[in-house]
Amino acid sequence: MDYLFQRSLDDLVKGLRSQAAASGESRYVAKALEEIRKEIKATDPHIKAAAVHKLAYLNALHGVDMAWAAFQVVEVMSMPKFSHKKIGYLAASQSFTDSTDVLLLITNLLKKDLSSKNEFEAGMALECLSRIATPDLVRDLTQDVLTMLGSSKLYIRKKATLVLFKVFSKHPESIRVAFKRLVEKLDDRDSQVVAACVSVLHELARQDPQPYLLLAPELYRLLVESTNNWLLIKLVKLFALLMPLEPRLAKKIAEPLCEQMRRTSAKSLVLECIRTITVGLLDNTEVVELAAGKLQEILAASHGGDGEDDDPNLKYLGLQAVLDLLPVYPQLVTQSKSVIISCLNDVDPSVQMASLRLIVSMVSDSNLADTVQILMRYALSAEKIFCNELLSSILSTCSRSFYELVTDFSWYVGVLGELVRVPNFEQGKEVERQLVDIGLRVESVRKDLSRLARDFLIDSSTWENSHIHRVLAAAAWIAGEYVELAGDLFEIVEALLQPRMKKLPPSVQAVFLQAVLKILVHFASAAATAVDAEVVDKMVTLIRENAGSLQSHVDTEVQERASNLFGLISFIEDEAGSGEMLAGIREAFAKDLGPVSQFSQQRVVVPDGLEL
Amino acid sequence: MIRFVLLISRQGKVRLTKWYSPYTQKERLKAIRELSALILPRGPKLCNFVEWKGLKVVYKRYASLYFCICVDSEDNELDGLEVIHHYVQVLDRYFGNVCELDLIFNFHKAYFILDEILIAGELQESSKKSVSRVISAQDTLVENAKEQASSLSNMIAQATK
Numbered sequence: 001m002d003y004l005f006q007r008s009l010d011d012l013v014k015g016l017r018s019q020a021a022a023s024g025e026s027r028y029v030a031k032a033l034e035e036i037r038k039e040i041k042a043t044d045p046h047i048k049a050a051a052v053h054k055l056a057y058l059n060a061l062h063g064v065d066m067a068w069a070a071f072q073v074v075e076v077m078s079m080p081k082f083s084h085k086k087i088g089y090l091a092a093s094q095s096f097t098d099s100t101d102v103l104l105l106i107t108n109l110l111k112k113d114l115s116s117k118n119e120f121e122a123g124m125a126l127e128c129l130s131r132i133a134t135p136d137l138v139r140d141l142t143q144d145v146l147t148m149l150g151s152s153k154l155y156i157r158k159k160a161t162l163v164l165f166k167v168f169s170k171h172p173e174s175i176r177v178a179f180k181r182l183v184e185k186l187d188d189r190d191s192q193v194v195a196a197c198v199s200v201l202h203e204l205a206r207q208d209p210q211p212y213l214l215l216a217p218e219l220y221r222l223l224v225e226s227t228n229n230w231l232l233i234k235l236v237k238l239f240a241l242l243m244p245l246e247p248r249l250a251k252k253i254a255e256p257l258c259e260q261m262r263r264t265s266a267k268s269l270v271l272e273c274i275r276t277i278t279v280g281l282l283d284n285t286e287v288v289e290l291a292a293g294k295l296q297e298i299l300a301a302s303h304g305g306d307g308e309d310d311d312p313n314l315k316y317l318g319l320q321a322v323l324d325l326l327p328v329y330p331q332l333v334t335q336s337k338s339v340i341i342s343c344l345n346d347v348d349p350s351v352q353m354a355s356l357r358l359i360v361s362m363v364s365d366s367n368l369a370d371t372v373q374i375l376m377r378y379a380l381s382a383e384k385i386f387c388n389e390l391l392s393s394i395l396s397t398c399s400r401s402f403y404e405l406v407t408d409f410s411w412y413v414g415v416l417g418e419l420v421r422v423p424n425f426e427q428g429k430e431v432e433r434q435l436v437d438i439g440l441r442v443e444s445v446r447k448d449l450s451r452l453a454r455d456f457l458i459d460s461s462t463w464e465n466s467h468i469h470r471v472l473a474a475a476a477w478i479a480g481e482y483v484e485l486a487g488d489l490f491e492i493v494e495a496l497l498q499p500r501m502k503k504l505p506p507s508v509q510a511v512f513l514q515a516v517l518k519i520l521v522h523f524a525s526a527a528a529t530a531v532d533a534e535v536v537d538k539m540v541t542l543i544r545e546n547a548g549s550l551q552s553h554v555d556t557e558v559q560e561r562a563s564n565l566f567g568l569i570s571f572i573e574d575e576a577g578s579g580e581m582l583a584g585i586r587e588a589f590a591k592d593l594g595p596v597s598q599f600s601q602q603r604v605v606v607p608d609g610l611e612l
Numbered sequence: 613m614i615r616f617v618l619l620i621s622r623q624g625k626v627r628l629t630k631w632y633s634p635y636t637q638k639e640r641l642k643a644i645r646e647l648s649a650l651i652l653p654r655g656p657k658l659c660n661f662v663e664w665k666g667l668k669v670v671y672k673r674y675a676s677l678y679f680c681i682c683v684d685s686e687d688n689e690l691d692g693l694e695v696i697h698h699y700v701q702v703l704d705r706y707f708g709n710v711c712e713l714d715l716i717f718n719f720h721k722a723y724f725i726l727d728e729i730l731i732a733g734e735l736q737e738s739s740k741k742s743v744s745r746v747i748s749a750q751d752t753l754v755e756n757a758k759e760q761a762s763s764l765s766n767m768i769a770q771a772t773k
Contacts, residue, residue, distance in 0.1 A: 268690030
């Protein structure tokens with residue numbers, strides 16, 4: 001009679017919900033668990049089953065571990081009463097894993113229930129098997145599942161067919177024996193079983209499509225005859241996997257595919273057909289035309305006009321599909337250009353990204369400038385993450401294949417300058433790399449670069465954004481490297497040594513110092529007249545004042561470069577011999593640094609006798 | 613195939629989880645945490661698909677509950693939404709205007725119904741009528757079994773064992 005006092009599941013749930021605080025809830029759960037631990041040991045089946053039921057609830061909805069009760073779960077699964085059995089199976093399905101040791105005990109139980117006259121018991125056992133299958137369990141029960149494929153009950157045949165997939169995955173050798181039996185289900189008198197069979201074939205074909213090619217005629221018949229949407233989608237997907245293996249297959253299914261696209265009102269099927277077309281039918285113009293037409297309808301449907309009735313799903317999927325069809329139907333983009341561009345500031349980030357990907361893939365050298373302009377415009381008003389996606393696309397598209405698309409580098413240097421000033425800019429490293437890279441490769445644009453560098457160094461308002469710092473390093477390097485092209489060198493040295501520079505990261509400061517060194521060398525060695533000599537003095541004083549403290553900087557590189565700089569200064573001030581020295585250094589700096597091929601090292605012949 | 617099904621309330625409470633792919637207890641908790649953080653804050657005008665760990669998660673909000681299914685990346689998204697809607701319609705038919713409370717007090721029934729719609733990560737029955745029929749047949753069996761247990765003679769038999 002104990003069970004009259006046992007807390008039922010209802011009581012448990014109500015009790016839990018009446019706990020206001022989380023701490024109250026966890027105390028309640030702990031108390032309930034204590035009760036369950038006692039109740040679960042009872043011999044009375046009702047008490048045991050109710051305990052397992054409550055435990056399953058706590059496990060499912062509150063993450064309470066129930067691995068310790070595995071044995072009792074098996075006991076409940078073995079109970080004769082359907083109501084108890086079902087609870088046991090639910091708990092097992094939910095909590096058993098590959099490492100549950102009681103799995104060894106349930107083989108016979110499952111065998112018995114799989115062959116039960118009660119179809120629901122058999123169904124339960126099948127479901128549980130599909131969830132907890134281990135290679136051992138499956139090996140022992142494969143034959144039982146295969147027998148169920150021939151059951152007179154549709155309910156059983158359907159479940160058994162789907163569970164076959166699990167059987168095959170856990171016990172691959174069974175495919176040889178069971179394949180024929182599975183394929184027979186394609187001819188089952190009930191469409192749900194046929195659909196189940198196609199589902200399994202599709203999952204199997206995903207791993208290796210070759211063996212299923214011979215089923216093509218059967219599948220073709222189904223493609224033509226079926227009206228069940230779920231089944232059709234699976235069939236279309238299956239054909240997408242088979243088409244690459246047999247070119248004639250594509251031609252054969254072109255017509256039924258078109259027919260389905262024309263007939264159906266389900267956009268899911270239309271989109272699936274389009275995906276399959278992009279896999280193997282892109283050379284068939286009629287099919288592509290139809291697909292493009294359907295896609296345009298979808299895109300049009302996705303925009304409610306005033307933005308209120310927009311269907312975000314269709315927008316997103318539509319854009320993806322346009323990208324897939326792009327290689328053969330670029331007209332789609334030009335036709336829907338304004339729609340696509342307006343998606344750049346859509347409220348949904350996925351739609352924004354899909355739109356961006358589409359625009360980037362349409363870029364050519366003739367529309368590069370326009371595209372960049374559009375992207376910049378949207379970047380200015382976009383929030384941080386997407387803004388940087390836009391900027392990063394501009395950077396990677398323009399630098400693709402060694403700047404293949406860029407015809408006017410002067411323009412591009414201007415773009416880089418604008419880019420850096422965009423409020424949410426974070427692409428410092430890439431811009432640094434490109435500025436230096438372009439300087440090395442494109443001689444004609446070095447003057448523009450120098451001007452840009454000067455602007456960056458002098459306008460310190462941009463220095464606020466920490467991502468600019470790498471760009472500043474590039475600017476300093478450019479100023480130093482192309483020192484003959486820079487305008488007012490004094491101004492630049494002033495900028496390089498302004499007090500704010502001490503707040504920059506040490507690696508950047510180091511580059512700044514080296515630039516100052518180069519400029520000083522250039523200046524001092526070129527100083528011919530007394531007027532020039534005065535300017536050199538002024539420069540030296542400036543350096544002394546501002547960079548003196550850097551000689552004792554914490555960072556070793558900064559310290560070293562600062563010391564070098566001051567060493568140089570003392571040379572300059574010591575008249576004798578400095579002229580030759582300076583000329584020598586200047587010559588070293590005058591040699592152009594060019595990009596080095598990555599294979600150059602290999603070409604260097606290792607001298608005899610050198611052991612590396 | 614469907615890898616798992618999650619039902620999460622707007623406040624982030626888990627109402628149902630069904631795993632069709634191997635996930636350890638730790639991985640399950642992590643998945644729930646990550647997807648809650650990814651999906652719950654999404655506004656109503658955003659599309660119903662998110663990418664997660666190379667997979668796709670299709671979700672739809674019905675009243676206070678988010679129904680999420682995780683599928684392979686090549687699976688059809690709109691189809692996934694249909695599966696969710698199918699499940700919700702069957703639940704609605706069974707409970708009569710289903711609400712979150714129904715699922716909390718009858719979690720096992722929510723599972724039983726799901727098990728008649730999906731098995732081994734695939735759709736098994738696309739007819740709502742068939743699913744409902746099968747569920748009520750099983751309910752009858754359960755009720756009969758319970759009646760037997762609570763019959764007076766049985767109670768006496770138990771007490772005097």
